[in-house]
Amino acid sequence: MISGFAVVLPTLLARFSNETTSDFWPATILSLVLCATLCSTARLSDMYGGYPIFMLAVLWFCIWCVVAGFSTSLILLDICRAMQGLAIAAYTPSSFALFGCIYPTGPRRNMVLGIYGASSPLGFFVGIYVSAALPSDSWSWYFWIAAIIGFVALIAAYLSVPSDRADRSSLNLTMDWWGALTITSGLILVAYALAASANAPHAWQTAGILAPFLIGLACLACAVFIELRLADCPLLPRKFFTPKSVKPLMIACVSFYGSFGTWLFTATNHLRLAYGVTGVQLAAWFAPLAVGGFLCAVVGSSILHITSPTFVLLISGIAWVAAPLLLAxxxxxxxxxxxxxxxxxxxxxxxxxxYTIANVVLSSVSPLQWQGLAGAVNSYTASDSSDDDEERRTRGQQHNRAAGETSTHVQSDLGEGMVLKFEIFVVKVPLLSLHGIQFKKVDGGTWQYKNMAQTILNELKL
Structure with a gap:
């Protein structure tokens, strides 16, 4: 729903958008809703059990995937993407709640969490491959295939997954509604302002960006006060971060996941421009991320009971430093x-x-009543730092065309939109009888802009 949508998005924009619509919402609304509601859905999972929340979430996901395939406007598509984000935010922590209840702490739970983590790179790669393989006029099947897969998962869970609701009655958890309201509102507003300001000129002088940012900060400040002073059962209890390994692990995860979004964007463009790789060949070059991700997740989780997580993280950190250096x-x-x-x-x-180590460590140090919260915290760092960053980088914003402005839309061989907007001015050099042309990038990737500008200059033969 995230990786493959970046490939489908240009087709949807070409079909539904016009000069007055913006492509900001379809590109980012899923991640905004997902990140903002994770804590609330985690509490519901810890209160009522992972099984009922998981089943409802997957059913909700299937419904809105089917509806999205019949979308006739960006407004309906935005609503569908928001509802899909809510579903993902619900079944992610509910899965952790189920794991924590069914499997005791030890090698078996580690292996299950490893398999769970292995599904992430596989799903990421399959999403890109399926969306790239679909014909441009069959974009609806991107959502319908997701709905079919979700429905199969729903039936499989109904037939095989035991209910854990009976184990929750003694936990005495309640919903912190004021905390949920302020946290959700604050995160959505702040994330929206940061994302919308990425390519907007004079962003922080614009009321449409500055006002949501300030209101969001105020909501988050109120949330902190509520969680620390007023809430009897806060959504983010301070005791959750008491184990000494949790805080440094979260800092490391934010750094890792955030840099992955940047690496994925720059690596894709580097392979296109420097190596001349496009289409299916480009997808094949990224195949080790799927195969290797599955193996690393399973192997990494299976050895954690015989080695230190710190040692495995050290190997992971060294590898992550080497990855961009090798490409550079x-x-x-x-x-x-x-x-x-x-x-x-x-x-x-x-x-x-x-990712796998963080799942295992957070699940191991958290009691039963915080298993859903453990999944939400790790998923939040991954979704907010990586997925939303990638979506902000791949989107383009519509704006009113000024007189004399030339707007150019570029599409790659993959079918993936490289939205590139720039202005060309004819200028006169002061004090000299010389004229020239000036390029000004409005929106889009720097590498695409540089390559396009150089191509135009070469064709002009100045």
Missing amino acids: LGDPSMGYWPFVFPAMICTTLGIDMT
Whole structure:
């Protein structure tokens, strides 16, 4: 729903958008809703059990995927994406609540969490591959295939997953509604302001960006006060962060996941521009992220009971430092295997092992009543730092065209939109009888803009 949608989005924008619509919401609303509601859905999972919340969430996801396939406007698509984000925010912590109840702490739970973590890189790669393989006029099947997969998961869970609701009656958890309201509102408003300001000129002088940001900060300040002073059963209790490993682990995860979003964007463009790789070949070059991610997650979780998580994280950190260096130092003339392939292996060692270790550690140090919260905290750092960053980088914003402005839309061989907007001015050099042209980037990637500007200059033969 996140990785593949970046490929489908240009087709949807070409079909539904016009000069007065913005593509900001379809690109970012899923991650905004997902990140903002994780704590609330985690509390519901810890209160009522992971099983009923998981079943309702998957059913909700299937319904809105089906509806999204019949979308006739960006407004309906935005609503569907928001509801899909709410469903993902519900079944992610509910899965952790189920794991924490069914499996005792030890190697077996570690293995289950490893398999759970392994599904992330596989799903990421499959989403991109399926969306890229679909014809542009069959975009509805991107959502309908997701609905079919979700329905199969729903039936499988109904037939095989035991209910854990009876184990929750003695936990005495209640819903912190004021905390949920202020946290959700604050995170949505702040995230919206930060995302909308990415490419907007004079962003922080615009009331439409500054006002939501300030109101969001005020809501988050109120949430902190409520959680620390007023709430009898806060959504984010301070005792959750009491184990000495939790705080440094969260800081490391934010850094890892955030840099992954940047790496994915820059690596994709680097392979296109420097290596000339596009289409299915580009997807194949990223295949080690799926295969290696699955293996790293399973192997990493299976050895945690015989080795220190700190040691595994150290290996993961070294690999993550090596991944961008290999791409930066690699010679494109040498092809895929000497530098790109090792970079992909280091990337999956760095990201997927970290995600799996964080899942295992947070689940192990958290009691039963906070198992859903443990899943929400790790998922929040991953979703907010990586997925939303990638969506903000791949989107473009519509704006009113000024007189004399030229707007150019570029599409890659993958079918993925490289929304590139720039202005070309004819200028006169002061004090000299010379004229020239001036380029000004309005929106889009720097590399695409530089490449397009150089192509235009070469064609003009000035």
